[in-house]
Amino acid sequence: MLNEVLFRFATWISQQPWSSGLQGSFYMYNWVETTHVLTLSVFLGMLLMIDLRMLGYCLTSVPASKIAERLDKPMMLGFAVMIITGFMLFYAAPIRTTQSIWFRIKVVLLIAAGINALLFRRKMHGAVHSWDQDPVPPKRIRMGAGLSLAFWFGVVITGRCIAYNWFDCGQEQSDLMNWAAGCSGEFGGDILAR
Amino acid sequence: MDLLPFFNWLENSGLGQAAKSYGGVYAMAQSFHLMSLAMLGGTVLVTDLRLLGVLLRDVPSEAVNDGAHRWFKVALLVVIGSGIFMVAGVATKAYYNDFYWAKMIALVVGIVFVFAIKRPLLRVEHAKIKPWLLKMVALASIMVWFTVAACGRWIGFSG
Numbered sequence: 034m035l036n037e038v039l040f041r042f043a044t045w046i047s048q049q050p051w052s053s054g055l056q057g058s059f060y061m062y063n064w065v066e067t068t069h070v071l072t073l074s075v076f077l078g079m080l081l082m083i084d085l086r087m088l089g090y091c092l093t094s095v096p097a098s099k100i101a102e103r104l105d106k107p108m109m110l111g112f113a114v115m116i117i118t119g120f121m122l123f124y125a126a127p128i129r130t131t132q133s134i135w136f137r138i139k140v141v142l143l144i145a146a147g148i149n150a151l152l153f154r155r156k157m158h159g160a161v162h163s164w165d166q167d168p169v170p171p172k173r174i175r176m177g178a179g180l181s182l183a184f185w186f187g188v189v190i191t192g193r194c195i196a197y198n199w200f201d202c203g204q205e206q207s208d209l210m211n212w213a214a215g216c217s218g219e220f221g222g223d224i225l226a227r
Numbered sequence: 228m229d230l231l232p233f234f235n236w237l238e239n240s241g242l243g244q245a246a247k248s249y250g251g252v253y254a255m256a257q258s259f260h261l262m263s264l265a266m267l268g269g270t271v272l273v274t275d276l277r278l279l280g281v282l283l284r285d286v287p288s289e290a291v292n293d294g295a296h297r298w299f300k301v302a303l304l305v306v307i308g309s310g311i312f313m314v315a316g317v318a319t320k321a322y323y324n325d326f327y328w329a330k331m332i333a334l335v336v337g338i339v340f341v342f343a344i345k346r347p348l349l350r351v352e353h354a355k356i357k358p359w360l361l362k363m364v365a366l367a368s369i370m371v372w373f374t375v376a377a378c379g380r381w382i383g384f385s386g
Contacts, residue, residue: 063381066380067380067381070376070380071268071377071380073261073265073268074264074265074268074269074271074272074376075268075269076265077262077265077269078265078266078269078270078271079269080269081266081269081298082269082270082273082298085298090298091294091295091297091298092286092291092294093294095290095291095294099283099286100283103282103283104273104282107272107276186262189262189265190254190255190258193254193257194254197254
């Protein structure tokens with residue numbers, strides 16, 4: 034049911050001229066993808082610096098809240114660019130992406146990372162003054178930072194795997210995999226793996 | 228000196244064969260490559276934006292520089308390690324790819340720049356260095372590492 038709705042939605046997008054236009058444009062598509070990947074160093078780079086500080090491994094002489102607050106803006110800027118370019122990449126290849134098991138896991142991990150970030154923020158603002166100057170923050174903070182690293186590493190791995198055709202629809206694989214990847218109707222393949 | 232025999236040898240070596248045979252391992256190496264790219268970019272940006280006076284202005288520039296440099300070295304090692312594995316699987320193709328060579332040249336320039344120019348220069352108190360020089364160093368650093376990463380992504384699009 035949900036697979037059917039998603040498939041119809043993806044088909045509708047794929048029929049728009051701008052979708053096939055973006056997909057067909059060598060330079061535009063590749064620059065969007067390059068921007069998506071390079072912005073990793075802005076978004077994930079800042080996030081890694083914050084998480085390493087929260088784990089007590091980096092810039093330990095600087096108060097933890099200061100690192101988190103000051104690096105927040107560039108991090109969110111990077112995040113915005115990643116989200117926009119991410120939507121554009123989806124828009125250019127909607128059917129194949131919708132029917133990618135990797136993309137589906139990636140979305141779940143993104144949601145998990147988002148929830149973890151919200152909880153982390155709350156935990157941090159709750160009692161930051163008690164451990165702000167400590168080189169190594171308390172365990173619950175380190176747990177949150179560790180989880181954040183794990184979720185984002187998962188997002189990177191699954192994101193990278195979207196380019197591979199291991200579990201693409203239309204090949205022989207179990208019903209469970211076909212269902213999980215959302216293979217329904219005619220099969221995708223609106224763009225080759227790059 | 229023609230390096231083609233070396234690239235042929237690399238592709239046929241155990242490492243090259245492993246990179247070719249195990250798609251899952253290859254994708255993991257790529258993921259490590261991307262994560263360490265993020266880490267490398269993060270340390271470069273934090274250091275250089277501090278030098279430019281954009282970020283963390285009330286934290287001593289020396290502290291930011293030293294703290295970030297430790298993780299820069301870790302990231303560089305992982306980037307190079309995973310990169311060698313990645314190129315081993317497609318060595319001959321990489322040899323004929325212009326962007327691969329552009330990236331390698333940029334990478335060597337970046338490494339020489341960091342260890343022969345930037346680090347020695349920033350070892351003294353930053354207040355004693357002319358502000359325009361600090362800013363030039365920061366801009367050059369951002370540009371060279373951006374070039375490395377952008378050429379890297381473009382290897383996959385060409386050839």
